[in-house]
Amino acid sequence: MNAEKITLIRDSLAILEKKRSGIKKIDKLVNKKIDRKFHLDLNELTSSELDFEMSRRAASLRENADPRIWINMKSGGNKVLKLLLLPIFFIRLVFLKPVSIIRDFIFYNNAVLIRLKKTDQRLAELETKASSSIDTDSTDHFVPERSE
Numbered sequence: 001m002n003a004e005k006i007t008l009i010r011d012s013l014a015i016l017e018k019k020r021s022g023i024k025k026i027d028k029l030v031n032k033k034i035d036r037k038f039h040l041d042l043n044e045l046t047s048s049e050l051d052f053e054m055s056r057r058a059a060s061l062r063e064n065a066d067p068r069i070w071i072n073m074k075s076g077g078n079k080v081l082k083l084l085l086l087p088i089f090f091i092r093l094v095f096l097k098p099v100s101i102i103r104d105f106i107f108y109n110n111a112v113l114i115r116l117k118k119t120d121q122r123l124a125e126l127e128t129k130a131s132s133s134i135d136t137d138s139t140d141h142f143v144p145e146r147s148e
Contacts, residue, residue, distance in 0.1 A: 040107075042114045050111055050118075057108040064101045 042050065 042111055047118065050115055054108060054111045054115070057104045057111070060104045061101065061108065064097060064104070
């Protein structure tokens with residue numbers, strides 16, 4: 001009976017591992033689109049992860065700076081459809097887009113502040129190491145006074 005349970009557990013783990021390797025994005029795991037971003041604790045990120053998140057948010061801010069990319073209102077195509085989409089365009093422009101821009105801006109500013117804080121801490125550590133190494137170097141080369 002024990003051997004049967006062990007094989008059942010191993011089979012279940014193998015099936016779960018196979019499913020896990022097949023799922024690349026969390027949207028697929030949840031089976032629907034996620035409407036909000038997850039909260040990241042910036043203090044827990046390494047410096048490379050923090051740099052990556054900062055570059056992502058900066059790219060998002062650059063992308064969202066131009067509202068014209070949401071809908072192409074140039075002549076040509078179906079003008080009736082464009083007129084029907086115009087209120088949606090303005091609703092997005094006035095209500096949804098600023099929220100996304102503000103979120104990214106706040107995240108980016110917080111990330112910059114944490115990056116500066118980590119840099120200051122690292123600089124303080126290096127200064128203490130440098131000052132302690134200078135102190136030890138000066139005591140190592142003690143030359144006694146000459147007696148005449």
